[in-house]
Amino acid sequence: MERVVTVVPEDGLHARPAAKFVETAGEYEARVTVEPVDESRPAVAADSMLAVTGLGIKGGNSVKLVADGDDAEAVLDALEAVLTETVDESQ
Amino acid sequence: MAKQLTGVGATPRSGVGTVIWYERESTVSADTAQEPSDDPAVEFERFETARNTAIEEVETERDRTRERVGDEEANVFEAHKQFLKDPQIESAVKTAVESGVVAENAVREAFAGPIKQFSAMDGMMAERADDLRDVRDRLIRILRGAERTDLSALPDGSVVFADLLTPSDTAQLSPESIAGVATVKGGRTSHAAIIARSLGIPAVVGVGDDLRTVTEGETVVVDGNGGTIIVGPDREAIKQYEAETTAAVTNSSVTTANSVPIEVAGNLGTPAEAPPAVKAGADGVGLFRTEFLFLDRDAPPTEDEQFEAYYEVCSQFADRCANNDGHVIIRTADIGGDKPIPYLSLDPEENGFLGARGIRLSLEEHTDLFETQLRALLRVAATDVGDSIAVMFPLVSTVEELAAAIDRVERVQTALDAEGVTARVPELGVMIETPGSVFLANAFAKRVDFLSIGTNDLVQYVLAAQRDLDRMDSYQDPLAPAVLRAIDHTTTAAENNDAWVGMCGEMAGDPTLTELLIGLGLSELSMSAVTIPEVKQAVKDTDTAAARELAETVLACETHTEVRAALEMEK
Numbered sequence: 001m002e003r004v005v006t007v008v009p010e011d012g013l014h015a016r017p018a019a020k021f022v023e024t025a026g027e028y029e030a031r032v033t034v035e036p037v038d039e040s041r042p043a044v045a046a047d048s049m050l051a052v053t054g055l056g057i058k059g060g061n062s063v064k065l066v067a068d069g070d071d072a073e074a075v076l077d078a079l080e081a082v083l084t085e086t087v088d089e090s091q
Numbered sequence: 092m093a094k095q096l097t098g099v100g101a102t103p104r105s106g107v108g109t110v111i112w113y114e115r116e117s118t119v120s121a122d123t124a125q126e127p128s129d130d131p132a133v134e135f136e137r138f139e140t141a142r143n144t145a146i147e148e149v150e151t152e153r154d155r156t157r158e159r160v161g162d163e164e165a166n167v168f169e170a171h172k173q174f175l176k177d178p179q180i181e182s183a184v185k186t187a188v189e190s191g192v193v194a195e196n197a198v199r200e201a202f203a204g205p206i207k208q209f210s211a212m213d214g215m216m217a218e219r220a221d222d223l224r225d226v227r228d229r230l231i232r233i234l235r236g237a238e239r240t241d242l243s244a245l246p247d248g249s250v251v252f253a254d255l256l257t258p259s260d261t262a263q264l265s266p267e268s269i270a271g272v273a274t275v276k277g278g279r280t281s282h283a284a285i286i287a288r289s290l291g292i293p294a295v296v297g298v299g300d301d302l303r304t305v306t307e308g309e310t311v312v313v314d315g316n317g318g319t320i321i322v323g324p325d326r327e328a329i330k331q332y333e334a335e336t337t338a339a340v341t342n343s344s345v346t347t348a349n350s351v352p353i354e355v356a357g358n359l360g361t362p363a364e365a366p367p368a369v370k371a372g373a374d375g376v377g378l379f380r381t382e383f384l385f386l387d388r389d390a391p392p393t394e395d396e397q398f399e400a401y402y403e404v405c406s407q408f409a410d411r412c413a414n415n416d417g418h419v420i421i422r423t424a425d426i427g428g429d430k431p432i433p434y435l436s437l438d439p440e441e442n443g444f445l446g447a448r449g450i451r452l453s454l455e456e457h458t459d460l461f462e463t464q465l466r467a468l469l470r471v472a473a474t475d476v477g478d479s480i481a482v483m484f485p486l487v488s489t490v491e492e493l494a495a496a497i498d499r500v501e502r503v504q505t506a507l508d509a510e511g512v513t514a515r516v517p518e519l520g521v522m523i524e525t526p527g528s529v530f531l532a533n534a535f536a537k538r539v540d541f542l543s544i545g546t547n548d549l550v551q552y553v554l555a556a557q558r559d560l561d562r563m564d565s566y567q568d569p570l571a572p573a574v575l576r577a578i579d580h581t582t583t584a585a586e587n588n589d590a591w592v593g594m595c596g597e598m599a600g601d602p603t604l605t606e607l608l609i610g611l612g613l614s615e616l617s618m619s620a621v622t623i624p625e626v627k628q629a630v631k632d633t634d635t636a637a638a639r640e641l642a643e644t645v646l647a648c649e650t651h652t653e654v655r656a657a658l659e660m661e662k
Contacts, residue, residue, distance in 0.1 A: 016166035019173045026176070049173035050180065050205050053219055056212065 001072040003065050004037055008084045012058035021082050022049045030069025032079065037062040046079070093324050096305075098273065098298035100318035101284035105332045106293035107324070108250040108270030110309045113242065113260070134188040138197065141233040145175050148229065149259075156262045160286050167222070167258045174226045179205075195234045202227040218281075225257040245269065250311055252302060256283040266290045271313030273320050275302045295320055340372045340624045344415035347609060347633045354417055354615040355627050358595055362400055365407040368620040372627060375417025375479060377543065377617020378595035379404055381424050381464065389433050391460055397467035405476040412479035418615070420543065420593075422522065423464055425449045425485035426457075444557055449486030454495050465503045469514040483520040483543055488527030490534050497538065520590075524548035529577045532584035542585050544578055544613075546596030553577050569598040570654045575611075579646055582612030593617060605629035607658065610642030 009017045025032050025046035034052060035043035038061055044051035046065070057063055063083070067076050153168035174180070180201050187197035202223055209220035242251065242263040250271040251264065261283040264272065271293040277283055278297055287294035293315040305311065305322050312321040312332045321328055346352045356377035357368030368376070384392045384400060392400075405419050412419060426432065427448030428439040435457065442448050453461035465482075472480045484496045500516055507514040520541035523529060525548075536542060546569045551558045553574050556566030568574070578594075585592035593615030598604060600618025602625040608616060609630070616626060641661055648654045 015170050016163075019166065019169040022173045023169075045178065048179050049170065049177045051177075053170075053216075054205075054208065056216060 001067050001076060003067075003076045003080065004062055005065060005080050005083045006062045007057055007059055010059040012061060013052055013055060013063070013083075014057075017082065017085070018049065018053050021079060022047055022052055024078050024082050025075065028067075028069070028071050028075035028078070030067045030072040030075045032065060032067045032075055035064050035066075037064050093328065094322040096298050096301050096320040096322065098295040098302075098318050098320065099279050099284075100315040101272075101279055101294035101296045102288045102292055102315040104291065104293045105312060105314040105316060106250065106270035107310065107312050107329050107332050108248040109246075110252050110305055110307050110311055111245060111249045112307045113251050113253040113256070131188045131191070134192075134194045134197065135185055137194040137234060138184050138188070138230075141194070141230050142175055144233050145226070145229050146172055148233075149175065152259055152262050156258070156286070159290065160262070164258065164262075164286055170219075170222060171226050171229075171259075174223060175230075195231050198227060198230045198234065221255070221257065225259060229259070250313055252305065252307075255281075258283065258286060261286040261290075264290065264292055266292050271295075271311075271315070273298055273302060273311075273313055275299060340370070341627045341631075342372050342411075344374050344417070345627045345630045347630055347635050347638075349634050349636070351609075351635050352416070352614070353609060353630045354415070354593070355623055355630060356417060356420075356593075356615060356617040357620050357623060358617050359404065362403045362407070364620070365404050368623070369407060369411060371620040371623040373408075373411065373417075373620065373623055374415035375408055375412050376404065376419040376421075377593055377599075377615055378545075379419065379421045381422060382426060385424055385426060385432055385460075391434060391463070394463050394467050394470075397464060398470055401467060401471040401480070402474060402476065405471055405474070405480055408479065409476040417479060418481045418518070419479050420481045420483055420520065420541075420595075420617075421468060422483050422485055423450070423453060423468075424460065426452055444551065450484045450492055450496060451486065453484075454492060454499070458499070461499065462503055465500055466507060466514075469500070469504055469507060469516060470512065472517040473513045473515040477515065477517070481518040481520055481541065483522055483541075485522045485545075486524060486548075487521050487535070488525040488531075490531060490538075493521060493535055493538060522548075523577075523581045525552045526577070529553070529580055532581045533588060536585050536588035536590040539590060541590050542581055542592045543615075543617075544581055544592070544594040544596070546574070546578075546594060546598040549577060549596070550574050568651060569596070569604075570651055570658075572648055572650065572654060575646060575648075575654065578611050578613075579642070586612060591615065600626060602626050602629040603658070606633045606638045606661070607641055607645060609633050609635060610638030610640070610645075612642075 007013060013021060032046035033043035034046045035041060036055060036057060044055060046052060065076055065079055149168045149172045153165045156168060157165035183201035184197045187200045188194060206220050206223045209216050209223060242260055243265050245268060247268045248270050251269060253274050255274055255276040269292050272287050274296045275298060281296060284294060284296050293313045295313055295315060295318055298320060309322055312324045312328060344352060345355060354374045356375040357373035358378045359365055359368060359376055360380050361383045384397060401421060408419050411417055428437045428442030428446060440446060468482050471477045487493050497519060504514055504516050518540040520539050520543055521528065521535045522545045523532060523542050524545040532542060550567055550569055554566045554571060556563040558567060582592050591614050594608060594613050595617040599616040600622035605626050618626060644657045645654055648657055
């Protein structure tokens with residue numbers, strides 16, 4: 001099962017959104033990979049902070065999520081929510 | 092001649108102290124000796140145990156930072172936690188221990204690649220390399236069982252010098268004891284700079300290798316405004332910068348340099364604000380706003396409910412007031428149309444800044460509310476903690492209003508006596524905030540025990556510039572000559588009639604104006620808790636004769652610019 005999501009947080013998949021993304025991916029049984037849509041780079045494991053941060057995904061970029069496992073749909077929903085959450089960094 | 096080093100000012104304040112070089116744990120990891128291991132399984136288990144400890148530490152630091160600094164900085168630790176749990180790191184460590192190295196070296200090898208990779212990337216990615224180093228060094232320290240340098244327990248007046256401070260390092264710093272921070276590397280937006288700023292610690296970052304020429308034990312000024320470090324400052328420079336450091340909390344009452352007592356008190360909006368004010372060294376309460384009791388509810392507060400709230404604040408301050416001759420000044424409800432109250436039908440204009448509000452409402456439409464409040468106040472005044480209580484009326488602008496309010500107090504006392512309820516009329520006072528009250532300050536001072544100048548409203552009414560209008564922002568200036576003359580008129584009236592006079596409002600909490608205010612004749616200054624220590628220090632540094640001279644110079648000024656110039660001269 002796969003899904004393409006446009007990243008909303010301005011900083012992209014970085015710092016807090018990245019940590020949240022990785023943590024969420026680790027909470028499900030399904031194996032999830034993430035890869036940038038706009039450039040050709042290999043898909044990486046969504047539960048690795050190093051790999052996810054290393055992609056350098058910026059706000060406005062689209063990513064393809066591929067999930068394989070019983071709770072694939074649930075994990076994609078949860079990850080999409082993380083990627084489209086607007087963060088208030090003004091504080 | 093003192094040596095001066097330049098960097099980037101990270102916190103706009105300065106401090107003076109003694110250099111302590113903080114060597115981070117990275118020096119630990121500089122050691123590259125390959126110790127052979129006996130058992131890969133044991134080494135991997137050591138790694139796993141260390142990782143669990145590291146995660147616990149990171150969570151503690153995250154919570155601590157969230158509490159002291161804010162969510163955004165706390166999130167850095169969230170990222171660290173995910174790096175610690177990273178499966179790539181885990182498998183790299185596993186491979187390394189299986190090749191026969193000890194866990195410490197396995198960790199170093201596992202992080203080497205990613206650190207190199209991130210360092211080569213630009214901007215924010217490069218910052219992640221610092222995060223990885225921080226995480227790696229934490230793991231190695233735990234594996235070695237090394238004691239962590241305790242940055243939270245440095246002697247008072249320490250200036251921490253370091254190559255670079257990580258978020259974990261900076262989060263440990265205690266603003267009470269640290270006089271400043273300076274680093275070789277780092278920029279204004281580095282985590283360390285942000286955290287230092289939120290904690291109010293003077294900081295200069297990115298000084299460069301020159302910083303290393305300063306040795307431990309030297310006295311330095313950390314000037315976060317100018318972004319400079321002054322090494323071996325002369326007495327003059329120390330004095331100049333010491334005035335800008337965060338003053339230590341003084342719990343005793345203070346006097347000017349020539350022994351004139353000045354009460355430094357706190358402004359409170361709710362009873363919950365009392366403990367922080369006591370902690371900051373407040374001698375008493377110069378303004379307890381009682382509106383909170385009336386807002387956000389469907390019915391007015393009962394007499395007993397109010398009694399509880401006033402009793403609570405008075406008991407928090409009972410010891411302090413007794414020792415420091417302080418007061419707990421409670422202002423009767425200053426309600427107007429700007430804050431909607433469901434059980435009162437108030438109109439933004441009719442009850443606005445120039446409408447029926449404050450004492451006007453208390454004397455006309457809502458005498459019932461006023462009487463209930465007075466009953467509670469007079470009862471608290473007669474309790475074991477009520478000695479220091481004083482009551483003041485807001486927005487009085489005629490003698491008739493004041494006379495009616497005092498009359499009401501006396502009638503309430505008579506009624507309570509008749510009911511056999513223990514009560515006492517405490518000291519009474521008037522807020523000076525309208526031009527009318529300024530002109531009548533003599534007449535008011537004859538009738539009450541004290542006057543208290545509310546500068547925020549005084550500015551608004553004297554300059555006829557509504558506080559909540561953006562376009563009127565430039566008028567909200569307590570140093571406007573018209574406002575200064577109004578303050579002087581008030582203090583003179585109080586003095587001529589043996590009343591005491593205080594000030595509550597933003598102006599009272601500005602330590603750079605303390606000398607002027609004392610010169611203008613104020614004997615009590617009330618402010619939000621945070622500025623109390625600095626104002627107490629400013630009081631101690633003031634000489635009343637010089638202060639009076641300054642006030643006279645300033646009162647002779649006809650423009651704001653001249654006032655500013657006169658105050659600058661004094662510095």
